[in-house]
Amino acid sequence: xxxxxxxxxxxxxxxxxxxxxxxxxxxxxxxxxxxxxxxxxxxxxxxxxxxxxxxxxxxxxxxxxxxxxxxxxxxxxxxxxxxxxxxxxxxxxxxxxxxxxxxxxxxxxxxxxxxxxxxxxxxxxxxxxxxxxxxxxxxxxxxxxxxxxxxxxxxxxxxxxxxxxxxxxxxxxxxxxxxxxxxxxxxxxxxxxxxxxxxxx
Numbered sequence: 001x002x003x004x005x006x007x008x009x010x011x012x013x014x015x016x017x018x019x020x021x022x023x024x025x026x027x028x029x030x031x032x033x034x035x036x037x038x039x040x041x042x043x044x045x046x047x048x049x050x051x052x053x054x055x056x057x058x059x060x061x062x063x064x065x066x067x068x069x070x071x072x073x074x075x076x077x078x079x080x081x082x083x084x085x086x087x088x089x090x091x092x093x094x095x096x097x098x099x100x101x102x103x104x105x106x107x108x109x110x111x112x113x114x115x116x117x118x119x120x121x122x123x124x125x126x127x128x129x130x131x132x133x134x135x136x137x138x139x140x141x142x143x144x145x146x147x148x149x150x151x152x153x154x155x156x157x158x159x160x161x162x163x164x165x166x167x168x169x170x171x172x173x174x175x176x177x178x179x180x181x182x183x184x185x186x187x188x189x190x191x192x193x194x195x196x197x198x199x200x201x
Contacts, residue, residue, distance in 0.1 A: 100133070137166070144177075
């Protein structure tokens with residue numbers, strides 16, 4: 001489930017909400033957690049999906065990534081979800097997606113970030129590759145952005161060149177968003193869907 005290949009040795013770190021300690025840095029604005037490899041990105045994704053929202057923490061991407069197969073965060077139902085609520089700094093690096101909703105935790109909410117929660121910030125991220133699903137809420141960057149009136153989500157300076165193919169709510173940047181500020185973002189990827197298909201939102 002966490003992309004462990006046959007006949008390879010993988011440093012799992014610790015499992016659960018403390019997995020973030022496997023990344024260098026302290027999670028502060030001045031000394032963020034640093035993701036410098038594909039393995040570290042997989043560990044970060046697993047940490048979020050196991051229930052660590054990184055609320056109030058900063059995560060910084062320091063290299064391009066290839067063949068990303070699992071969304072960060074997911075939404076299945078109100079009582080079955082995991083959201084990223086921290087600040088993710090892409091530093092203009094590219095995350096190349098290879099997402100298949102039919103082989104994911106859910107066929108819905110397929111994107112680099114499956115679910116952003118209250119107060120989340122995603123900045124300076126580029127996505128490429130593909131996200132394909134028979135479900136809804138398919139996007140390049142964020143499938144579902146769920147802010148509140150008091151804690152809005154921010155998506156800033158992001159780009160999608162990914163090819164997205166889904167049913168409904170298909171977009172380059174955000175498939176569905178509430179209480180979310182989207183600024184200076186663009187999409188150049190091909191989009192295919194049945195209803196509610198748009199470049200940005």
